[in-house]
Amino acid sequence: MTASHEPHSAHELEDLLRARRGRIRLCGSGSRQDRLPPPGDAAVVRLARLDAIHRLEPGDLTCSVGAGLRRDVLDEALHRVGLELPCAGGGTIGGLFAHDAVGASTAGGAQPRSLLLGLEGMLANGTRFRAGAQVVKSVAGFDVHKLLVGSNGRLFVAVQMHLRLRPRPRAEAWFRRDGLEAAAACAQFAALRALAVPPAELHLQRTGSQCVVAGRFAGRASFVAERLRRLALPEAEPWRTLHLEPDGSGEVLAGIVLPSRVPELLAALPALPFLLRGGGRFELATASPAASDAALGALAALGAHACVARGEPARRGRGTTLDPGAERLLAGLKRALDPDDTFV
Amino acid sequence: MTPSSDHARGTSPTLDVAAYARSLDCVHCGLCLPTCPTWQVTTLETESPRGRVYLMRALAEGRVADANAIRPFLDHCLDCRACETACPSGVRYGELLESTRAAIERAAPRRGLAAWLVRTLLWHVVARQGRLRAAFAGLRAAELLGLRWLATRTRLLPAAMAALAPRVPPGRERRPLPTGLHQPPAGVARRGVRVALFTGCVMEPLFGRVHRATLQVLLANGFEVLVPAAQRCCGALLVHSGRPDRARELARANVAAFAEADIVVDNAAGCGCAMAEYGHLLGDAAGAAFARKRRDICTFLAQAGLSAEPAECRAKAAYDDPCHLCHGQGIRREPRELLARVPGLEIVPHARPEECCGSAGIYNLLQPDLAAAIGRRKADSLVAAGVDLVLTGNPGCMLQIDSHLRRIGHQRPVRHPIELLVPAR
Amino acid sequence: MQALERDLCRLLGAQRVVYEPDALLAWECDGFTVHRSRPRAVVLPDSTAEVQAIVRLLHAADVPFVPRGAGTCLSGGPTAAATTVVIDLSRMRRVLRIAVEDLFAVVQPGVVNLDLTAAVRHLGLHYAPDPSSQSVCTIGGNLAENSGGPHCFKYGMTQDHVLSALVVLPDGELARLGCEAGSRPPHALDLPALFCGSEGTFAIATEITVRLCRDQESVRTLLFAFASMSAACRTVSDVVAAGLVPAALEILDQATIRAVEASVYRAGYPPEAAAVLLVELDGPDFVTAEEAAEVRACGERHAALRIEEAVEPQERARLWKGRKGAFGAMGRLATDLYVLDGVVPRTRLEEALERIAAIGRRHGVVPNNVFHAGDGNLHPNISFDGRCPDQTARTIAAGHEILQLCVDLGGSITGEHGVGSEKLDHIGMMFSPADLDVMARVRAVFDPDGRCNPGKALPSRAGCAEVAKWPQMVARVLGVEDGA
Secondary structure (H helix, E strand, O other): OOOEEOOOOHHHHHHHHHHOOOOEEEEOOOOOHHHOOOOOOOEEEEOOOOOOEEEEEHHHOEEEEEOOOEHHHHHHHHHHOOEEOOOOOOOEHHHHHHHOOOOOOOOOOOOHHHHEEEEEEEOOOOOEEEEEOOOOOOOOOOOHHHHHOOOOOOOOEEEEEEEEOEEOOOEEEEEEEEEEOHHHHHHHHHHHHOOOOOOOEEEEEEEOOEEEEEEEEEEOHHHHHHHHHHHOOOEOOOOOOOOOOOOOOOEEEEEEOOHHHHHHHHHHOOOOOEEEEOOOEEEEEEOOHHHHHHHHHHHHHOOOEEEEEEOOHHHOOOEOOOOHHHHHHHHHHHHHHOOOOOEO | OOOOOOOOOOOOOOOOHHHHHHHOOOOOOOOOHHHOHHHHHHOOHHHOHHHHHHHHHHHHOOOOOOHHHHHHHHHOOOOOOHHHHHOOOOOOHHHHHHHHHHHHHHHOOOOOHHHHHHHHHHHHHHOOHHHHHHHHHHHHHHHHOOHHHHHHHOOOOOHHHHHHOOOOOOHHHHOOOOOEEEOOOOOOOOOOOEEEEOOOOOHHHHHHHHHHHHHHHHHHOOOEEEEOOOOOOOOHHHHHOOOHHHHHHHHHHHHHHOOOOOOEEEOOHHHHHHHHOHHHHHOOHHHHHHHHHEEEHHHHHHHHOOOOOEOOOOEEEEEOOOHHHHHHHOOOHHHHHHHOOOOOEEEOOOOOOOOOOOOOOOHHHHOHHHHHHHHHHHHHHHHHOOOOEEEOOOHHHHHHHHHHHHHOOOOOOEEOHHHHHOEOO | OOHHHHHHHHHHOHHHEEOOHHHHHHHOOOOOOOOOOOOOEEEOOOOHHHHHHHHHHHHHHOOOEEEEOOOOOOOOOOOOOOOOEEEEOOOOOOEEEEEOOOOEEEEOOOOEHHHHHHHHHHHOEEOOOOOOOOOOOEHHHHHHHOOOOOOHHHHOOHHHHEEEEEEEOOOOOEEEEEOOOOOOOOOOOOHHHHHOOOOOOOOEEEEEEEEOEEOOOEEEEEEEEEOOHHHHHHHHHHHHHOOOOOOEEEEEEHHHHHHHHOOOOOOOOOOOOOEEEEEEEEEOHHHHHHHHHHHHHHHHHOOOOEEEEEOOHHHHHHHHHHHHOHHHHHHHOOOEEEEOOOEOOHHHHHHHHHHHHHHHHHHOOOEEEEEEOOOOEOOEEEEEOOOOHHHHHHHHHHHHHHHHHHHHOOOEOOOOOOOOOOOOOOHHHOOOHHHHHHHHHHHHHHOOOOOEOOOOOOOOOHHHOOOOOHHHHHHHHOOOOOOO
């Protein structure tokens, strides 16, 4: 029977960690748990109650929030003062960074790591630590906070996070082109990426043999209108699809690829449902674990990296071969920050 | 505050207080590094202006155990002054270097055959026009007899040096400019201005055509030209070799030779730069007055305005700034303005117009390896620009650029800008 | 010559090994000249394989080393102790690959920041991070320090532009951090982000993959001169409040303006102005024109004495020239310069500047300010005569208080220059021993023996971090400690 805890404060969390023996699965709102191996006998620690907005400084373009704060709650607070957190993803703020499931929204756009200025964290033994700063610029100390990104809660707990914000664009407009052949879609995607001011968000989705390219221009009203007019792009409803769902015994691979290799990728893996974001992160749905393994081989040959994001619990996280030197460092970091392998 | 005397050692030369104070202006920001040709080819801190200033300062502070250990780094400096152009703190690097070189030379005079040879040549041959002419006549004869080829074949002369050694033009090219007063030809509107022409040392035997072109352009533009017979070498090379005493002797002779002239023009950037500092060198009013009345030929003509249209020259050309013109005298615009008046001439930019070519007086003879690496950068930059003519205003640079273009198999004519200003007949 | 030097000479040839003590003086310090130390030797490798071979030799001999670029660091980062070998990477300056469609370049660490932009200019691309020393500082050094620059406000720091790096670990092994497609494979941590700003204490990067940015159709630079510093700060606040994101927002105070105007970097800034504000806008031409009108209105509201606007590259370069040369131009004011790098929340700028002036008055020194106003990154510059122990001590004391003020206001002791050796005594203002211990553990993953740039970035005994010891610090500044 899995124990579940939901601390109401950093103090409660600290007491919990100090008292606890055995493994722990960190959890925000739970929306991404299907991407992790099952917790097994680990106790689940939910951070959803650490949801305060500790500080919001519109003039400084920064805020500090509890890791359990829901993205939609933060957005509402930010929009009231004309600001935004310029990256996609839902769930809790802590989960958004810890999973980093969608990456940058556009060519050269902000990656989540750029938006995380600092944090107050806690090691598995309850030791509190800080890294980074509350201000937009600081190079004091090593950037341990950046290790939160993509850590899936396996290194340390983020308790409070300091975020960089941006003024909310004065205007925005969505566009969408449907029914494109793969080649035409790739060309459209590349052309939009190549703009000196690319769309703030850009997506390419293949379903069957048909592709869709969609995106959002943001900025001054005059700019947004000019862009749609000049590029002759039809206005459309906002694009909401950020993830693919696995089909039956199928799996979803999450990966990253150089945009110039996308046409080859689509040709090498025909007919597989594919979703690509402007920053180069993609998802690919396969029909079976065997098909996933074949796809991983093909992706590695294209210089892409990917791993199983959803599917059989035991296979989650299996992916392309990483550089052996990097593997050594990744294992070393886990040992250094969570020596008892508490966080699973 | 004087340099610390507690640390002074027997071999440690002391700088004068003013020179030491100048070394303190450097805040070690490093903005000079990329402008320094020796740093570009070695990337050694000791071969950069920042490193050299730091070493000179350490020397003055008595922190250098053996001055001879840092001497090569100072010798490697081309004295091109590109670092002064880049320095936000206004460090007067050139003055600091000269003071330090002189101080080291005083404390530990150079011994050895090469040093003796340089001193002897500079003082007894280069600085004496009659002997210099005779020497070049001898070189020409040797060349005609095939001795250069023989010397290279028998390895008496290293191949690199033989290739660099100037090709001596025939005797009619080397004949000196007639001294005395020259009047503009009939039919040319006179300006009523008399200028005296400085002829220097090696320009005459190597590029007599430049002097003749200078005379022709000045006359065609309505100026009276005086070529004083008593003038001598400007002394720059002696200053750079740590012998300001002998340079002063030459400077005094020139001050006297040009006493009656109101305007002195020169066509060699290096000589002009040295003469601009006669006030500092001689430390008297006569030296300063001389410095005030001398002009670079291009600056003089650009200010006076050309009245005679230059002959047409259909060519794609690069203008390369001699260091002693751009960094030493701040002259960049004037030669380009004049060249823009040449019909048919297209001036195209190239990557490193203000980087030293490695000639730097007799540098290419003293530091052949560095000079070759630096010359190569210049030649590559010019070839990449795709030009069929190179223009620069200093005899050493003309020689260096010419020989390095030939070495990489891209021979191009190298001319002094004044040669293109000669009007059509 | 000892065995190690002999081995290094055998490996690289005598031309690329410096061990003569007098010559080594030239490597005593970087742009922070207060800390000086002569290294044991300097080596100049040409390739990743040579760096590996050098590092293996040093590993076998248990000798520490420091990677060095152009030596323009302002915090003593590449300064090497007498037992330490400097690995100077400035010969490794080739641009290895330019990927136009994928917008990245692979460079060796010694490539000069501005040379990378020059190499891609014909493709309509540039490398965005632009520290003021960009004409000389190297990409490797930028990576080590996580360098900033005026254009951070919109484009971010070096960290936001590094995708991947091939590094030589202190035992000589290689590791590829991140991937070209976007810094982090989905099943790995963001190692490039962690590495960036590690101040040469983790490993030596020998190939660096950086993002390239597309040139914008139009760039507009506006110069505002104000009669008071507060008018300049308030203009910046108005610009930010209007939701504009200029590429850069820079302020120079009167003393800085005057120093610059007396130097070769003279830019025509009005010397009577109390503050000059530079605002740069980029984007489509009609957009920058509209934004410029809004920015001008902000400046006019705060009674700007003069407003200049430039679009042509040459004119823009002139307006920027003074800002770029400001640090060096300070050398005109006195023999030494202490450049601070504190950060405050942008909304506290005015208050911070007033309190910094008061700290200066109390210590009898004059902090001059040139700063990245959009980021709240202050550079109080204190000119002093390092030969005068009293002046030096007062300068250091004022600097200490200024950094404490920045931390008290919720900021940082360094925005872009790094901790190096300079701020070891200040880092305790921001981080507790527990914080520093976590950082030390992370460092040990890369460099378990502590041989890679030891004694920098973190206090040496991070677990039990020393509190800043005042007299000890002054002693170090005066060079009493190392017996000089």
